[in-house]
Amino acid sequence: MQAEIISIGTELILGKIVNTNAGYLSRELSNLGIDLFYQTAVGDNKLRLLTVLKRAMHRSDIVILTGGLGPTVDDITLEVIAQATQKRLILNAAVLKDIKVHFQKRHIPMPKNNMRQALVPENARALKNEVGTAPGLIIPYDEKKVLIALPGVPQELKPMMQRDVIKYLANNFAGEGVIISQAIRTTGLAESQVNQKVKDILNLKPPVTVGIYAHTDTVDLNITAKAKNRLQAKRLIQQIERKIRRRLKEYIYGENTQTLEEVVIAALKKAKKTIAVAESCTGGLISKRLTNVSGSSKCFPLGIVAYSDKFKQSLLGVPKEVLAKSGTVSKETVRLMACNIKQLAKTDLSLGVTGIAGPKGATKNKPLGLVYIALATPRKIQIKEFHFHGDRDAVRQRASQAALDLIRRYLTS
């Protein structure tokens, strides 16, 4: 069984938007053990899409199309599919009702255009869109082959894929063998340092391979295994995972799509501890990340973004003299920020963060990327000095990651 993906949209080939759908769908197909050989992106042009689609139908068993299902004349996918498969488009009453309900809920009259989205090729199955109006479509044709058309908006596409398409493909197409993969997430080491520690593992050959991928604040090691069944593939992965864990130890914070904030909130809940955060250069990012996690209010009652020195004095009790002598970005200031918000919030733990995120504000002694982070715990206070690379966004992201990682290491050590 062989699949390919066609992404449709002039926005894509003008580079206005990044094609994240292709990556997401590829991962899901690979989890199903379905080989994917091509991803193609084309603009909103009927003739070119038709050419690409016909070639794909010829060489692949499963063709997933994304985008071009909207209500406007730019949206050509349905028409081209009808032409390529020689199927008629029929108004589907159930889909039309869903679209009407969508607008009713929002107290907006349904624009006439949206009627087009209720057209469904004969013998196709329509997939409910819980977010927008365009239904997904599963269109079997030509014996054992299928076209699957999904909306281009990731928030609409993903639920359909998770709820309907994966099940459909697993039941009808997932052939021999599965490919599964698992990511081990690390933070605190540069990509080259991780590389150094697992160099031999990165050279493994199939059926198990390991890739390294660096994000701004995380280095992932992706283990991929192909085997006859899930269990065997899982075993292959576990062997390598154990090796990696022995090498990278405490630098590993999670797996797959787990975020550091999820790990931290879970650890706080488990330890029944609370934390407060006093931020300067990260400007609310740490609070925002902690509250990404549903239920975080139990362990995170208070964050203060004291972006001006005035409130570092009045709310966080950093004396004028300390700010004048040691500076806003200093060990002394960050120590007081952490200690005093802990007192104010009456939490078990607290964080203070101050630094120079740039692009302005650097001096000879206090370069861009210098960040002090303090973690106050019931009995002591840890203060760390960091020098982060990158632009304002990267420095802030890395600082928030280092701060969260201090909490994680404290709670899990």
Place this chain on the structure above:
Amino acid sequence: MQAEIISIGTELILGKIVNTNAGYLSRELSNLGIDLFYQTAVGDNKLRLLTVLKRAMHRSDIVILTGGLGPTVDDITLEVIAQATQKRLILNAAVLKDIKVHFQKRHIPMPKNNMRQALVPENARALKNEVGTAPGLIIPYDEKKVLIALPGVPQELKPMMQRDVIKYLANNFAGEGVIISQAIRTTGLAESQVNQKVKDILNLKPPVTVGIYAHTDTVDLNITAKAKNRLQAKRLIQQIERKIRRRLKEYIYGENTQTLEEVVIAALKKAKKTIAVAESCTGGLISKRLTNVSGSSKCFPLGIVAYSDKFKQSLLGVPKEVLAKSGTVSKETVRLMACNIKQLAKTDLSLGVTGIAGPKGATKNKPLGLVYIALATPRKIQIKEFHFHGDRDAVRQRASQAALDLIRRYLTS
């Protein structure tokens, strides 16, 4: 002149990494007025790459390949290019020297494998890699056609593109005309509502076209114009831009990649006003967005994330009785949050935000997505009730956008 992009790498078709290069290269080609019709991604497989490459060479004048230029056996690009163009690979002394220097600088002996990267097709031009070891290649063939091979690592690809490839394409291929485009950014209307207001404009045919693209919190209208030169293209865009501005008026907050927080901070600076923010459900996101903008400390001295009711009482002065009677998510609470942080911070303006971001916490009377936002100004206080759709992330993003937009509208009206 017609171009296409081929991205090479099994990581891409397994969905392990997102193909940002394709988008970046597409934008640069469009700036040069070169039409791009296809983006294709293939794995590290010689036969499939050869098929894709031959088709591309047939239908396009310029083919840009990315990836597969590394030193390992997985890296097949050079070999396939040699086969497709029937050119010999010749060891290039200058490239070899660059590679040796690369390793010398890092005090690492050069692995033998890297020697392969000094092979260059005959009559090709090698482009210096200032970050890694793989050179870029400009390979003219078949009269007026060219293959351009670039490394897959974005940090290596971008400098080569900026320094060498753009100049080469501008001199040799950027024929008649340029394509330029401009985005008009709106917030506060759903995609279908924007669509309704500019339906006729979305139907325009070249040389000026307008596309609509919905993000979580923004609906963009992208105007694209093709003309003989920049000035003429700019004029075509301006005509349409004026029309769009007349239709969408105050819903428009910016252009191109401008963010709402940039617009808000600029407006605050211009008006010499300061603002403080008291957040509950957005959990620091509004503070974080304001401080995305360098220099925001001048107008944003203080943010408080009062994620627990305790600190809504003690720090933000919302009486226990109000929280008990009206609830944490209520007009009364948000009014007091905004009023009291304004007093505390002694700012000109202030925001209060409270709501139910989900997935838990909803009740019959207070559904998921219900958010109250208060903007306190020197003379009065505006309170708005919103019902946002989507998951936790989307509700929080939309709430922060609506809050920032209240500031923008106040300052620009």
